[in-house]
Amino acid sequence: MRPLDTAYMWDLVPIILGYVPLTLGMAIAAMAAALILAALLAIVRVLRVPVADGAVAVFISFFRGTPLLVQLFLFYYGLPQLFPALTSIDGITAAVIGLTLHFSAYMAESIRGAILGVDRSQWEAAQSIGMTQGQVLRRIVLPQASRVAAPTLMNYFIDLIKSTSLAFTLGVTEMMGAAQKEAAGSFLYLEAFLVVAVIYWIMVEALSVGQRWMERRLGKAVAR
Amino acid sequence: MTCEIDIAGLTKRFVTNTVLDGIDLCLKPGERVAIIGPSGTGKSTLLRCLNWLDRPDAGRIAIGDLSVDAAHASRAEILALRRRTGFVFQNYALFANKTARQNISEGLTTVRGWSAARAAQRADEILTQIGLADRGDSYPAALSGGQQQRVGIGRAMALEADLLLFDEPTSALDPEWVGEVLDLIRSIADGRQTILIVTHEMQFAREIADRIVFMDGGRIVEQGTPSQIFGDPQDERTRAFLRRVG
Numbered sequence: 001m002r003p004l005d006t007a008y009m010w011d012l013v014p015i016i017l018g019y020v021p022l023t024l025g026m027a028i029a030a031m032a033a034a035l036i037l038a039a040l041l042a043i044v045r046v047l048r049v050p051v052a053d054g055a056v057a058v059f060i061s062f063f064r065g066t067p068l069l070v071q072l073f074l075f076y077y078g079l080p081q082l083f084p085a086l087t088s089i090d091g092i093t094a095a096v097i098g099l100t101l102h103f104s105a106y107m108a109e110s111i112r113g114a115i116l117g118v119d120r121s122q123w124e125a126a127q128s129i130g131m132t133q134g135q136v137l138r139r140i141v142l143p144q145a146s147r148v149a150a151p152t153l154m155n156y157f158i159d160l161i162k163s164t165s166l167a168f169t170l171g172v173t174e175m176m177g178a179a180q181k182e183a184a185g186s187f188l189y190l191e192a193f194l195v196v197a198v199i200y201w202i203m204v205e206a207l208s209v210g211q212r213w214m215e216r217r218l219g220k221a222v223a224r
Numbered sequence: 225m226t227c228e229i230d231i232a233g234l235t236k237r238f239v240t241n242t243v244l245d246g247i248d249l250c251l252k253p254g255e256r257v258a259i260i261g262p263s264g265t266g267k268s269t270l271l272r273c274l275n276w277l278d279r280p281d282a283g284r285i286a287i288g289d290l291s292v293d294a295a296h297a298s299r300a301e302i303l304a305l306r307r308r309t310g311f312v313f314q315n316y317a318l319f320a321n322k323t324a325r326q327n328i329s330e331g332l333t334t335v336r337g338w339s340a341a342r343a344a345q346r347a348d349e350i351l352t353q354i355g356l357a358d359r360g361d362s363y364p365a366a367l368s369g370g371q372q373q374r375v376g377i378g379r380a381m382a383l384e385a386d387l388l389l390f391d392e393p394t395s396a397l398d399p400e401w402v403g404e405v406l407d408l409i410r411s412i413a414d415g416r417q418t419i420l421i422v423t424h425e426m427q428f429a430r431e432i433a434d435r436i437v438f439m440d441g442g443r444i445v446e447q448g449t450p451s452q453i454f455g456d457p458q459d460e461r462t463r464a465f466l467r468r469v470g
Contacts, residue, residue: 121317128275129331129383130307139334143321 005191012182012195019175020199026092026174027161030099034160035153037100038107043137045108046115056108063105069166072098076170095167103160107153114149115141147218154211158204165200175199227286228253228418229387234283234294236269243269244280245442251387256419258429260453261439262465267422268314270439271389274420275311276302287386307335310380314392316372318364318379324371325351325360328378335383350378354408370401374408381412388412390421426469430454438462 041060044052063071076094080086118141126136165176173181175196183192227250236244243266251257259267272278273294274285280294287308292301318327328350329343338346351357354374364372373393380388390409394402406428413419413432423429429436429450436453438446438461446459457463 119317119320121313121315122319124277125311125313125317125319125379128277128306128309128311128313129379130303130335131331132303135334139330140319140321147321 004194005188008186008188009191009195012179012192013199015182016175016178016196016199019173019178020203022092022172023161023164023175024203026096026099026164026167027157030096030103030164031157031160033096033100034104034107034156037104038111039142041104041108042111042115045112047133060105060108063102064109068098068102068163069169071102072166072170091167091170091172095164095170095172099160099163102163103156107156110149110152110156111145114145114152117148118144150218151211151215154207154214158207158211161203161207162200226253227251228255228288230284230286231274232284232286234270234273234280234285236266236273236278236280243442244273247283247442247444249437249444251418251420254415254418255435256413256415256433257421257435257437258433259420259422259437259439260424260426260429260465261445265439266442267439268391271311271391271420271422274305274387275309275389276305277311307383308386310383310385310388312373312376312380312388312390312393315396316364316369316376318372318375320364323361323363324356324367324375324378327364327375328382331379331383346382347378350382353381353411354378355404368401369397370404373397373401373405377405377408377412386418388417388419390419390423392422392424394423394425424469426454426466438465440465 041056044056072095075098076089076091080089115137122140122144123136126140127133131139164174167174168177168180171177179192179196183189186192229249229251231247231249234244234247234249235242245266247266247270249257259270261267269278273280276297279297283294285292285294285305287305290301290304290308292305297305318324319330322330325344325347328347329338329340332338332343332346333340348357348360351360354377356371356374356378359367359371364375367375373396377390377393393409394405397405402425406425409421409428410432421429421433431450433450435447436450437444438453438457438459440461446453446457446462453462454466457466
């Protein structure tokens, strides 16, 4: 057994940290897009919009029923064979789109559950004063549902940050890709992957602190 | 007699159970009508159908120049009907994510298109009227049952609907809060707005209503002035019911 090369690890830290903005950027972009898509998917399901409801159910089932890695490969390597226009898509964009679709499927189900959890009397009261279905959702139901869904959605965001490491398999040099490249040169795999693991860990822990703070605040706004 | 609100043949079935069996009812402008009767006879369903919270299967609802055929109601007609009827819920059903003031102003901004400032000002006037001028910023969870129901009434009042519907407005309240809510309804029922109220408070019904409607089995069995219904009921079912509750 050899000792850990801690000096090498310290040297790696700033290099890996340099890729944090890319990792976070991909995660935030995918999260923002996934939130919008998931809300739309959830609304289609809650309102049982004809035809669209069935299509959304299949979409959600597929993206929850297959591994993310398979989806990314299918999207990045597979689809361009069918649609040559997609060949020009870069790894980062492909990863963000793939992550968006994948996580929107999961998030749609949480948002749907949260919407259905809003008491029926809230719908009725809003409809009774003459609000349209869209107004009821936007003004009354979604604000209440988002409080319920927020902790779960935050968990998905954390999961999403970690899942950006899969972009490395599409040739993107992000945190994981950078660690891999460094290790390939030095053969110090243990050190390189330890550093990247710890940096992910610290990022996620920092977010968890923010999550707990947010939950306390949301709880206070509408105390039950 | 001119009907401001004219209900004809209103029918509602839940699966095979006929809850409303051809209700005909004519309300004059400003009339105050109380509906009484045993539980499960369709009193609440009648009110809910008038606000389209339950969808009637057949019949016609006319309010002023708006006439809605239940079997062929369009989305626009349903919205128009709802905008002409205010509904006060048994369980208050205040918007949990909005303050007392916002609960009252919500319909004014969202439905009637008022500016936020104008709606807030109107909401403050109503808050004063319902005796909650100092609770405008409180969320429903921070209000007592009686206060919540007063806000519920304020929310329905704000829309200045042609018809105000009260669905057992005091049934969910602790006894200590019933008085303040009844007092508020009394002050609104000044004969200017047409009111239809389902209630188990017989003394209250007798006191504020111009007319009492007794329902049983999804039909109107008997109707008349409070002194007629309470003093000299004609139908055996009315007499039996009044003996039980009296």
